[in-house]
Amino acid sequence: SDQGNGDASGLESPLSGFKTTTVLRDSAREKNMFIHGKLNDQEAVIILEKTPIREDILLELFRCSRLNLDMSNDIYRTYQLQPPAHLNEIKTTVICPATEKHVKKYQLQETYLVEESGEDYRSITLPYIQSQSFSVQWVYNILDKKAEAERIVYEDPDQELGFVLLPDFKWDQKQLNDLYLIAIVHRRDIKSLRDLNVLHLPLLINIRKKGEENIFKRYGVTANKLKVYLHYQPSYYHLHVHFTALSYEAPGCGVERAHLLSDVIQNIQLDYEYYQSRSLSFPLRADDGLLSKFREAGRL
Amino acid sequence: SDQGNGDASGLESPLSGFKTTTVLRDSAREKNMFIHGKLNDQEAVIILEKTPIREDILLELFRCSRLNLDMSNDIYRTYQLQPPAHLNEIKTTVICPATEKHVKKYQLQETYLVEESGEDYRSITLPYIQSQSFSVQWVYNILDKKAEAERIVYEDPDQELGFVLLPDFKWDQKQLNDLYLIAIVHRRDIKSLRDLNVLHLPLLINIRKKGEENIFKRYGVTANKLKVYLHYQPSYYHLHVHFTALSYEAPGCGVERAHLLSDVIQNIQLDYEYYQSRSLSFPLRADDGLLSKFREAGRL
Incomplete structure (x- = not known):
């Protein structure tokens, strides 16, 4: 042979x-x-x-x-x-x-679970994010149709409540069992889960409703076959929501990093400042600059 | 050759x-x-x-x-x-x-995400659990030392606040990167997360503290290398808590089924009846009897 x-x-x-x-x-x-x-x-x-x-x-x-x-x-x-x-x-x-x-x-990176209080966020995490001035220009290019315009699955153009829905790069769109889309909000003033409060409820409810509707329209996948969540910490500080197939174990869908949008909405309904006052746990890699900041502050 | x-x-x-x-x-x-x-x-x-x-x-x-x-x-x-x-x-x-x-x-089983309100729990899920009279005799055998006594890593014998900590059967204990232990409470009146209220805070805080301390004593793994969570729905209706290595993607540690113990404690501190009033999402397999009950009730 x-x-x-x-x-x-x-x-x-x-x-x-x-x-x-x-x-x-x-x-x-x-x-x-x-x-x-x-x-x-x-x-x-x-x-x-x-x-x-x-x-x-x-x-x-x-x-x-x-x-x-x-x-x-x-x-x-x-x-x-x-x-x-x-x-x-x-x-x-x-x-x-x-x-x-x-x-x-x-290299396998050690990860550590950090428990960040609201005060830790304001005194450690927020200054760190600001000092790094992480660029989200690539996100603005998508929102402005300067990039990836042909990949957009759905857009609600409203500047307060709207968002762009497009396939995540990890998904090749060849099969539905690893379906993965991202909704990126038009508003540019929300960095992450930590910023969300009662004023954002209409935005969150709109993303959930129209995201689910349009995934069904395009792919025939119903809402009860999806998980819809945010990451904290996110990988970039411009609010976005993950829509993945329910049975797909996407990276970052573990309980230590993901927050179901349905839970986020209910938590804010219960306490308008839930995400400003709560301790949130998340993993950080040993080489993450934010981990050093928590260590320096004696919070690890 | x-x-x-x-x-x-x-x-x-x-x-x-x-x-x-x-x-x-x-x-x-x-x-x-x-x-x-x-x-x-x-x-x-x-x-x-x-x-x-x-x-x-x-x-x-x-x-x-x-x-x-x-x-x-x-x-x-x-x-x-x-x-x-x-x-x-x-x-x-x-x-x-x-x-x-x-x-x-x-066979690959389709799964569906169910969103169970507090009322759904009382009118659909609880009657279903009771009708099935799932046996937890094997759990009582562990608590009574009639089985697996030699596997117990730690016990707090207090009948109100105490628990037994032992390795999960999925963990062969040969390496720490898939460390997996279960804390089973001595109290026999708590079926799941849904039953937890302000009266159980001392129990939950005790499990977290002594569980983490004793995993460190026995295995040298610190609390910031662990994720500690409950399942909802659980696989058996006697309260138990999962302790797994932070970086180990254990089955059931996804956001759609796992609830961090640290979040559970904080949620109850915020609202004493958080887990009685909240809608909770969880996946059910197509052949799960509970799914049929939700379908019959028009809740799917």
Whole structure:
């Protein structure tokens, strides 16, 4: 077979000179590994990820694999199956020469849960956000139709209550089970959940209602198949709301970072200043500048 | 090589007679697939799951694999790597003969987000829970030390404020990155989050404080590396609290099902009857009896 039996006889593999320095990160669940090392004396990062199992190869897989029996009882048997190499590839990304930044990017970062009181927000987080002057120009470009105009799924142009709804970049729009859209508000004066109060209830209710309606119109997905939430901390400080498929475990949909829009609305209805007075918990990576600020303030 | 090159020449694979009826479920993220079909005229379910990448095989993997170049620019290159078959096995579980129950167990179940008001709880959910008379005898056996006594990590024996802390069965205790413990309260009159009110604040505060202290004592994991939460709906109606490693994406830690204990405490401090009056959202599987009750009541 010219598909290769995996021993690549006579051929020098372009990675055979790779020497591992350290495994930066790996996931037994996702079957991937991020490795730092040297390739022919240059710094390199190699990312290995096993490929998803495809339905169209099952027939050949069951016919042409070697099976080693592990365990067997009356109805259960487990095997180690060794498929022909061309049916079981590993996606391999080589970054070479790699910089310190590449290495850091893939390194497993410790995260710490911070419990931020309303006072912590005003004395630590807000000054930090302001000092960093994070740019949200790319958001303004979307709102002004200078970028990504063709990607917009729906717009409510009202400058007080309106928003733009568009697919998140993580979603390739090829299937609905990882549906992911973002609603970005037209107002430019709301940084995050922390700023929301009773005056914003009409905005939040409008986003929920029209976001759900228009996702149904465009994709046929009903509101009870969606989760709709905000991140705190958000990844950029211009108010936006995440709409994802209910069963999709999107990054950042965990209880430690996500806040259901339905809860946010009810909390503000109960206490108009709920999000100014409450302690909010969220994770921060060890290399996040905000974490240093909490540490300096003795709040970690 | 006697490790097999994957084409198993001359050998009849025990699965070569398998005929796929349908793919019950698969995960591109986890690289697994659950398949229903027939094996030699018997009903069968086959579970395929690619194996995690191991550090100890990297040297051989880079030396002895065939590489097909996909894409290349100045610093990034991607390949499809075809390893020797023995370095890239697929864990295969065969259930045969399989019953209808096996098939149903592995079938992807649609889930629906239900928004349960306080009134819905009293008129739909509570009567349903009571009618099912779900047994929590196994919980009482733990509290009474009739079962799993040797697994208990910590106990506060106080009958009002106390609880038993023990590892969840999903955690094999071999590594800390998926640490998972459960605190089960001694009181037998609290079914779930819905029952919690101001009278339970001392209990909740005690669980948080002593749970965190004793996880640190036993495992050296500090409170800021943990997430501590309740499920709603819970999987059994006797109050219990989940303690998991912060970075571990445990099943059920998503915003649609988990409630941080720190939030629960603050919410009750703000409104003594917060969890009796609030609408709570949670997912229900299509085959869950409670979902039918919501549907019958026109609440879905």
